[in-house]
Amino acid sequence: MADSQRCGRYSYEDYELTAQWLLSRTEHRPKVAIVCGSGLGDLATQLCDANVFHYRDIPNFLETTVPGHAGRLLFGLLSGEVCVCMQGRVHAYEGHSMEQITYPVRVFKLMGIETLILTNAAGGLNPDYKAGDIMLVRDHINLPGLMGLNPLVGPNDERLGVRFPCLSDTYDPALRRACSRVAAQLGVTELVHEGVLCMQTGPCYETVAESRLLRAFGADAVGMSTLPEAVCAYHCGLRVLALTLITNMAVCNYRSEERTNHAEVLHTSSMRAVALQTLVSAVVGQLGQFHRGGGGGGAAAAID
Numbered sequence: 001m002a003d004s005q006r007c008g009r010y011s012y013e014d015y016e017l018t019a020q021w022l023l024s025r026t027e028h029r030p031k032v033a034i035v036c037g038s039g040l041g042d043l044a045t046q047l048c049d050a051n052v053f054h055y056r057d058i059p060n061f062l063e064t065t066v067p068g069h070a071g072r073l074l075f076g077l078l079s080g081e082v083c084v085c086m087q088g089r090v091h092a093y094e095g096h097s098m099e100q101i102t103y104p105v106r107v108f109k110l111m112g113i114e115t116l117i118l119t120n121a122a123g124g125l126n127p128d129y130k131a132g133d134i135m136l137v138r139d140h141i142n143l144p145g146l147m148g149l150n151p152l153v154g155p156n157d158e159r160l161g162v163r164f165p166c167l168s169d170t171y172d173p174a175l176r177r178a179c180s181r182v183a184a185q186l187g188v189t190e191l192v193h194e195g196v197l198c199m200q201t202g203p204c205y206e207t208v209a210e211s212r213l214l215r216a217f218g219a220d221a222v223g224m225s226t227l228p229e230a231v232c233a234y235h236c237g238l239r240v241l242a243l244t245l246i247t248n249m250a251v252c253n254y255r256s257e258e259r260t261n262h263a264e265v266l267h268t269s270s271m272r273a274v275a276l277q278t279l280v281s282a283v284v285g286q287l288g289q290f291h292r293g294g295g296g297g298g299a300a301a302a303i304d
């Protein structure tokens with residue numbers, strides 16, 4: 001493909017090459033992909049009959065550099081459903097473009113994935129939240145995207161999605177309802193909220209003034225990932241569920257002596273890993289009923 005026809009750095013053929021590389025090395029044929037955020041990678045170890053690949057060995061995958069992101073892709077069974085699971089992700093602040101950090105999402109699409117479950121760690125802005133709570137992402141404020149760092153910037157390949165996607169329904173309402181129901185069945189409703197996730201690129205955590213600004217904008221939590229993946233996934237027709245673990249409260253008060261740090265983020269992740277894994281596994285267990293290869297449109301009817 002000529003450079004002018006490329007989506008940007010990558011062509012459709014690059015995504016296809018990686019998809020075929022993976023599918024030719026595993027017999028698993030997943031419909032569900034899961035991305036594990038900071039410290040949440042143990043979810044991947046729950047997969048049965050797993051085939052494991054290191055990102056460094058996968059064509060065009062980037063290596064992870066951040067503690068809590070193992071950098072392995074696992075195929076296997078979770079709650080009886082065939083899944084592919086990213087044990088860690090790469091972030092823009094590691095020096096990568098939005099297109100690079102979302103590369104796996106389009107590979108998943110070409111592998112036949114229908115549902116993408118994203119997880120991440122973030123700071124709570126909503127005063128009703130506390131560290132250890134889980135937020136189902138209802139909507140987002142993509143600060144890098146609003147500033148031009150959107151993964152869809154560049155020539156659009158119609159095989160991957162439309163030029164001007166409307167993002168009002170990015171986070172599938174039926175999946176969110178299913179997740180809330182599962183949370184109630186598991187008796188963890190009091191931990192689970194629905195809210196708006198804001199992304200800034202990082203790697204700095206927010207100043208007090210920035211946290212106040214983001215809260216005033218309507219954000220309930222702020223993180224450094226997930227939204228570019230969600231945008232790319234929705235663009236190419238995947239159903240998206242995003243679960244944010246509130247690992248700390250963003251500092252919104254000059255009198256506070258709290259200082260956000262990655263060790264605290266990983267500590268809270270490890271404390272809540274089992275709850276989040278249980279929730280995600282139970283949701284995945286509900287997905288099979290509507291994964292009949294029919295594509296995204298049937299989700300709401302089937303899961304309700």
Ligand SMILES: O=P(O)(O)O[C@@H]1C[C@H](O)[C@@H](CO)O1
Binds near residue numbers: 120121226
């Ligand atoms: O990959 P996620 O978004 O879960 O990781 C968050 C954002 C930064 O990478 C890190 C900051 O502590 O955690």
Ligand SMILES: Nc1nc2[nH]cnc2c(=O)[nH]1
Binds near residue numbers: 200205248
């Ligand atoms: N931007 C941001 N990302 C985080 N990831 C985990 N905690 C935080 C936080 O407080 N702010």
